[in-house]
Amino acid sequence: MEKRPEDNPTASQDPSLDVVRETSDEVIARRQGMFGVLGTGDTSGYGGLVRQVEMPGATAPPYGGWMDDVTAALTAATRDGGLDAAIEKVVVHRGEITFFIRREHIAAVAKLLRDDEDLRFELCSGVSGVHYPGDTGRELHAVYHLLSMTHNRRIRLEVAAPDADPHIPSVVATYPTADWHERETFDFFGIIFDGHPALTRIEMPDDWPGHPQRKDYPLGGIPVEYKGGTVPPPDQRRAYN
Amino acid sequence: MGIEEKLPSGVLLTTVEGVAGYMRKASFWPATFGLACCAIEMMTTGGPKYDLARFGMEVFRASPRQADLMIVAGRVSQKMAPVLRQIYDQMPDPKWVLAMGVCASSGGMFNNYAIVQGVDHVVPVDMYLPGCPPRPEMLIDAILKLHDQVQHTKLGVNRLAEIEAHEDAALKALPTGQLKGLLR
Numbered sequence: 001m002e003k004r005p006e007d008n009p010t011a012s013q014d015p016s017l018d019v020v021r022e023t024s025d026e027v028i029a030r031r032q033g034m035f036g037v038l039g040t041g042d043t044s045g046y047g048g049l050v051r052q053v054e055m056p057g058a059t060a061p062p063y064g065g066w067m068d069d070v071t072a073a074l075t076a077a078t079r080d081g082g083l084d085a086a087i088e089k090v091v092v093h094r095g096e097i098t099f100f101i102r103r104e105h106i107a108a109v110a111k112l113l114r115d116d117e118d119l120r121f122e123l124c125s126g127v128s129g130v131h132y133p134g135d136t137g138r139e140l141h142a143v144y145h146l147l148s149m150t151h152n153r154r155i156r157l158e159v160a161a162p163d164a165d166p167h168i169p170s171v172v173a174t175y176p177t178a179d180w181h182e183r184e185t186f187d188f189f190g191i192i193f194d195g196h197p198a199l200t201r202i203e204m205p206d207d208w209p210g211h212p213q214r215k216d217y218p219l220g221g222i223p224v225e226y227k228g229g230t231v232p233p234p235d236q237r238r239a240y241n
Numbered sequence: 242m243g244i245e246e247k248l249p250s251g252v253l254l255t256t257v258e259g260v261a262g263y264m265r266k267a268s269f270w271p272a273t274f275g276l277a278c279c280a281i282e283m284m285t286t287g288g289p290k291y292d293l294a295r296f297g298m299e300v301f302r303a304s305p306r307q308a309d310l311m312i313v314a315g316r317v318s319q320k321m322a323p324v325l326r327q328i329y330d331q332m333p334d335p336k337w338v339l340a341m342g343v344c345a346s347s348g349g350m351f352n353n354y355a356i357v358q359g360v361d362h363v364v365p366v367d368m369y370l371p372g373c374p375p376r377p378e379m380l381i382d383a384i385l386k387l388h389d390q391v392q393h394t395k396l397g398v399n400r401l402a403e404i405e406a407h408e409d410a411a412l413k414a415l416p417t418g419q420l421k422g423l424l425r
Contacts, residue, residue, distance in 0.1 A: 204355075205320045212354060220354030224347075225418040233352055 029053035029134035053134065056098075058089035066153055067097045073118035074099065074109075083108055098156040106159050107169040107195065113146060113157075114174050121146035121155065124175035127182050129189035131214045139163040140191050144171065144178075161191060170195040188213035246397045254397055262392040265309070265335065269384075269391065272308030273301040274328065277315025279342040279374040291377040296384065305331040310387070311364070312380075316344035317357040329364045337367045337391065339383060342374050349373065 031051045062068050071090060078086045086105035091098045101109050113121040123146065130141040138160035147154050161168050170193040172179050182193040183202040190211035193199055201208060210217055221233030231237075245261060248254045275283055287293045287301060302308040305328045317325055329338065340360050343349035346369045348358035360366060367390060370383040395403050 203320070208319075218354070221352035222348075222358050224352065225416065227417055227420045228422075230418045 026055035026057060027052050028055060028132055028136075055132075055135065056091045056093055059092040061090075063090070063092045063097060066151070067092065070097070070119065070153060070155060071099075073116060074113070077112045077116045077119065078105075078109065081108060081112055083112075096154070096156065098158055100158050100160070103159045103161055103168050106157070107171055107173065109157070110144070110171040110174040113155075119148065120150040121148045121153075123147040123149060124171065124178050124181075127171075127178050127185050129185040129191055129213065131189055133215045135160075137162050140166050140189055142168050142185060142191055166190055167192050167194050169193070170199075172196055187211065190214065246400075248397050250398045254399060258394070258396050258399065259392075261396065262394050265394070266388040266391040267297055269296070269298055269310055269388065270300055270302050270308050271298060271310045271312050272305050272328065272332065273303060274311050274325070275314045276317060276321065277342075277344065279314035279345070282374045282377055282380060283312055283314045283341065286377040286380045291381060293381065293384075296381075296388070298384065305329075306333060308332055309335070310337045310339060310384075312339045312341050313345040313360045313364075313366075314341040314374075316349065316351050317360050317363065318355055319357060322357050322363050325360065326363050335394070337387060338364050339368045339370060339387060340366045341370050341380060341383070343371055344373075346371060 029052075031053060032049065061071065063071065075087065078084065083105050086101055086109050088100040088102050091100070110124075113119050125145045125147055128143040128145075130143060132139055132141065140161045140163060142159045142161070144157040144159075145154065146157065159168055166189075168191055170178070170182055172182065172193075173195065179197070180202055182196050183199060185191050186193060186196075186199050187201045187203050188211055200206065204212065219233065219235040221235070223233060224231045245254075245257050248257060275281075285291060287299050293299050298310075305311075309332070311329060311332065313325065329336070338360070340346045344351060344356070345360045346366075348356055350373070352358070357363060368383050368387045370379060372379050375383075394400070
């Protein structure tokens with residue numbers, strides 16, 4: 001039987017309350033072994049390890065506490081705004097709630113979240129990027145952390161875009177603080193935020209090729225010379241998987 | 242620089258060298274170039290406990306035009322490198338560079354695409370100071386060793402001969418990876 005946060009009315013960080021699933025549809029990768037050279041004798045004893053990399057599945061309501069209020073208010077607001085398909089799924093994990101939003105609706109949903117009386121998420125404290133190379137068709141995720149100072153609530157939004165078409169609408173019109181965060185996410189992950197006033201690199205030099213925080217971006221580095229020996233840079237040493 | 246560079250080698254030149262070296266080392270103003278955690282140790286060095294004022298160096302100049310020494314304190318990112326070079330170019334001669342900490346000296350723990358692997362790729366370095374970060378005592382030690390270099394800086398024809406000798410030695414030096422023997 002699944003344990004849910006409603007067993008504990010105050011949303012808890014207790015890991016024993018995590019929703020545990022035997023299987024998930026959303027396995028994005030399968031990792032084998034731990035350390036050692038592939039194909040040759042592995043003496044570490046960890047060669048038989050198999051680990052599934054899976055995305056969290058949707059959590060079934062009720063979520064407990066204020067999370068149900070927020071979900072109800074958001075659902076009602078999106079229905080009234082004609083955005084029925086906006087919410088893809090809701091995940092509650094370790095007492096934190098994440099709304100997965102379909103990318104074409106994120107700008108409208110952000111406006112609702114800020115302006116609706118029952119939501120009032122006035123502050124967007126950051127836009128982050130995540131790269132899941134194994135999550136085919138939804139490789140790039142943008143994650144928004146919102147705070148409602150009126151109600152003292154924090155939620156998270158997540159939007160996915162395919163690597164082949166890395167476009168996500170910008171929320172700068174609603175949350176001006178997201179301006180530099182979206183530039184940073186563009187700089188490091190190559191997500192193009194449509195409607196951003198000036199989407200240019202912010203951390204790396206302007207002429208930098210590539211987006212360094214993607215999983216397939218090489219770490220770089222130079223061989224280090226010691227007396228009597230040379231050590232290659234980290235990603236050119238022997239492989240650990 | 243001036244007329245002292247035109248003097249013929251001999252007693253006159255060495256005397257002028259000694260005087261000029263003493264003046265330069267006794268009035269040695271650093272530029273602020275704190276880039277990371279080493280800057281905290283650098284600021285502490287200028288504070289009352291370690292008291293860089295003992296050596297007439299407590300005034301960290303915010304303007305490179307008034308500075309003689311650039312203490313590169315911290316890792317230099319690829320984006321900061323042109324800025325660092327511009328600050329260096331804006332300093333009037335004679336000028337010295339002290340690479341403070343392993344990151345400024347060699348890239349340190351950041352052996353990756355984002356960090357310049359040693360500030361000597363961008364500017365000539367006169368003194369390398371290891372440590373992560375080095376203690377204020379180590380920075381003062383490095384500065385005093387640099388004072389010694391400044392005191393004995395040669396001028397004019399002597400300087401040209403010294404540069405040539407350094408160049409020859411550097412060309413003959415064995416790369417670190419090919420050195421043999423004990424690790425020291």
